[in-house]
Amino acid sequence: xxxxxxxxxxxxxxxxxxxxxxxxxxxxxxxxxxxxxxxxxxxxxxxxxxxxxxxxxxxxxxxxxxxxxxxxxxxxxxxxxxxxxxxxxxxxxxxxxxxxxxxxxxxxxxxxxxxxxxxxxxxxxxxxxxxxxxxxxxxxxxxxxxxxxxxxxxxxxxxxxxxxxxxxxxxxxxxxxxxxxxxxxxxxxxxxxxxxxxxxxxxxxxxxxxxxxxxxxxxxxxxxxxxxxxxxxxxxxx
Amino acid sequence: xxxxxxxxxxxxxxxxxxxxxxxxxxxxxxxxxxxxxxxxxxxxxxxxxxxxxxxxxxxxxxxxxxxxxxxxxxxxxxxxxxxxxxxxxxxxxxxxxxxxxxxxxxxxxxxxxxxxxxxxxxxxxxxxxxxxxxxxxxxxxxxxxxxxxxxxxxxxxxxxxxxxxxxxxxxxxxxxxxxxxxxxxxxxxxxxxxxxxxxxxxxxxxxxxxxxxxxxxxxxxxxxxxxxxxxxxxxxxx
Numbered sequence: 001x002x003x004x005x006x007x008x009x010x011x012x013x014x015x016x017x018x019x020x021x022x023x024x025x026x027x028x029x030x031x032x033x034x035x036x037x038x039x040x041x042x043x044x045x046x047x048x049x050x051x052x053x054x055x056x057x058x059x060x061x062x063x064x065x066x067x068x069x070x071x072x073x074x075x076x077x078x079x080x081x082x083x084x085x086x087x088x089x090x091x092x093x094x095x096x097x098x099x100x101x102x103x104x105x106x107x108x109x110x111x112x113x114x115x116x117x118x119x120x121x122x123x124x125x126x127x128x129x130x131x132x133x134x135x136x137x138x139x140x141x142x143x144x145x146x147x148x149x150x151x152x153x154x155x156x157x158x159x160x161x162x163x164x165x166x167x168x169x170x171x172x173x174x175x176x177x178x179x180x181x182x183x184x185x186x187x188x189x190x191x192x193x194x195x196x197x198x199x200x201x202x203x204x205x206x207x208x209x210x211x212x213x214x215x216x217x218x219x220x221x222x223x224x225x226x227x228x229x230x231x232x233x234x235x236x237x238x
Numbered sequence: 239x240x241x242x243x244x245x246x247x248x249x250x251x252x253x254x255x256x257x258x259x260x261x262x263x264x265x266x267x268x269x270x271x272x273x274x275x276x277x278x279x280x281x282x283x284x285x286x287x288x289x290x291x292x293x294x295x296x297x298x299x300x301x302x303x304x305x306x307x308x309x310x311x312x313x314x315x316x317x318x319x320x321x322x323x324x325x326x327x328x329x330x331x332x333x334x335x336x337x338x339x340x341x342x343x344x345x346x347x348x349x350x351x352x353x354x355x356x357x358x359x360x361x362x363x364x365x366x367x368x369x370x371x372x373x374x375x376x377x378x379x380x381x382x383x384x385x386x387x388x389x390x391x392x393x394x395x396x397x398x399x400x401x402x403x404x405x406x407x408x409x410x411x412x413x414x415x416x417x418x419x420x421x422x423x424x425x426x427x428x429x430x431x432x433x434x435x436x437x438x439x440x441x442x443x444x445x446x447x448x449x450x451x452x453x454x455x456x457x458x459x460x461x462x463x464x465x466x467x468x469x470x471x472x473x474x475x476x
Contacts, residue, residue: 071456091329098463100455133457177474217338217473218309219371225336232470235455236415 001037002028003131009040014048014060021058024050036060041130041138043068068136074238075187077103078231079150081194083223084113090125092224096231097129097139106144111196117144147202157210160184164214165191165206166226167198173215176230182238190214190234192227239275240266241369247278252286252298259296262288274298279368279376281306306374312476313425315341316469317388319432321461322351328363330462334469335367335377344382349434355382385440395448398422402452403429403444404464405436411453414468420476428452428472430465 004024006014016024024030031053038046038060045066052059078101082089093104104122108115122141130138157163162185164176180188191198191211198206203213216226242262244252254262262268269291276284276298283304290297316339320327331342342360346353360379368376395401400423402414418426429436429449436444441451454464 095463095466098457098459099467100457133459135457175474219336219338219373221336221371225333228333228466229337229470229474232467233474236413236467236471 003134004036004038005041005127005131006038007040009038009044009046009062009065012062013051014038014046014062016058016060018056022055024058025053025055030058038062039131039136041127041136043070043136045136070137072100072102072137073182074185074234075102076100076231076234077105077187077189078192078227079105079107079189080192080223080227081109081112081147082106082114082117082144083195086114086117088222088224089117090121092227093122093125093141094129095228097126097135098133099228099231100135100235101139101231102137103140103142105142105150107147107150107191108144109147109194109202110199111194113194113196115144119143147198148205151205151209154189154209158187161187161189163189163191163206163209163211165193165198165203165211166214166216166230167193167203173213176214176216176233177237179212179214180234180237185238188234188238190230192223192230195223241372242274242276243279243365243369244276245278247276247282247284247300247303250300251289252276252284252300254296254298256294260293262296263291263293268296276300277369277374279365279374281308281374283374308375310338310340310375311420312423312472313340314338314469314472315343315425315427316430316465317343317345317427318430318461318465319347319350319385320344320352320355320382321433324352324355326460326462327355328359330465331360331363331379332367333466335364335373336371337466337469338373338473339377339469340375341378341380343380343388345385345388345429346382347385347432347440348437349432351432351434353382357381385436386443389443389447392447396425399425399427401427401429401444401447401449403431403436403441403449404452404454404468405431405441411451414452414454414471415475417450417452418472418475423476426472426476428468430461430468433461 032050034050036048046062047064048060048062051061106117270288272288274286284300285302286298286300289299344355
């Protein structure tokens with residue numbers, strides 16, 4: 001069953017936004033009386049009935065609401081320096097959200113090729129991915145900020161948190177799967193650098209905030225591949 | 239250092255194909271006397287020198303050859319029913335090759351949305367991905383075939399082989415990471431079904447060829463996400 005998204009499900013009557021209305025009525029040919037399932041990305045699943053199949057503002061009545069707990073065993077925060085070609089970041093968001101992630105932050109680093117992101121577009125992709133993969137919680141996606149600001153604003157590391165950073169000096173570092181302890185680590189933050197790598201100052205600053213360098217294997221991975229690989233691994237091992 | 243690809247490196251003089259010549263001479267502005275590193279996807283790394291910087295047929299002299307062993311600890315064969323939108327398969331190939339894979343086969347199933355693939359395009363993406371990720375061995379990519387033909391032609395399963403299939407009935411199956419034993423399994427074949435799932439006959443036939451159903455977690459993953467997730471996991475856990 002296809003899921004629809006609406007951020008506010010507390011009222012008894014819901015009007016779908018224009019694009020969702022069109023998809024519902026024109027593409028899926030839903031009619032008055034048909035059942036539609038809505039999610040709000042904050043755990044609510046609402047079973048609704050179409051009361052007006054207007055293709056621009058489809059109106060729904062909520063019959064029943066169910067609150068789903070966030071069932072993930074870890075809280076995973078991906079922090080990434082966006083690539084010049086933003087298509088690669090869009091794919092990364094889609095794949096990471098499908099596999100399971102809680103927060104994505106973008107950072108501007110010394111060797112970054114991009115200092116701006118389209119946050120609205122990122123959120124749309126994340127919404128589409130939770131609908132696709134049948135999840136009830138929408139990951140938080142944060143506006144880009146300078147890596148210094150990001151690191152300086154981090155709270156002190158808690159005992160059940162693992163902070164790690166992936167960069168290319170694989171010969172000096174242990175693989176991520178050797179660092180993760182599923183019994184201890186409930187919060188994981190992973191920093192993925194730009195193609196030109198972190199600068200030495202950025203590495204020092206990250207280390208002062210308890211980030212441990214980790215390897216993601218022998219192959220040199222693109223930024224988005226590193227993010228997807230780490231997300232797959234951290235979901236599977238915890 | 240950027241790598242270039244040429245399938246035959248046994249001669250002492252090599253002429254790059256037109257697209258590689260253009261990239262080398264026009265984009266990277268390489269000139270006579272500059273060093274170029276070539277790979278053949280069969281383990282050879284050749285250090286060469288440009289002797290003619292013609293942007294359509296750049297000529298190189300081989301100075302030195304080095305043979306790299308295939309260093310992978312497992313032989314991983316991904317078998318996948320291609321999606322209707324082939325862009326998703328192209329991304330899948332790029333990501334799986336970057337992370338590490340040995341063979342990719344495409345299968346046509348009862349619920350497949352696509353019965354043809356562009357093998358040449360797939361191979362180009364794989365070549366580009368090994369150059370990008372600094373690997374010396376090119377994975378084999380096979381032409382699409384019917385799932386029945388694929389399964390019937392499989393040799394009997396060897397003792398150190400794991401055959402698994404990912405489909406949506408997660409409640410009945412153990413997670414892939416519970417099934418893999420890095421000490422035993424040196425050959426792994428994983429079947430990824432179409433969005434509409436395998437048919438019951440296909441599941442029976444696969445089981446008769448010793449494929450074990452596995453889960454890839456609670457989220458419903460798209461075909462290409464399932465393939466990328468499994469490839470990440472199998473590379474990290476073996």
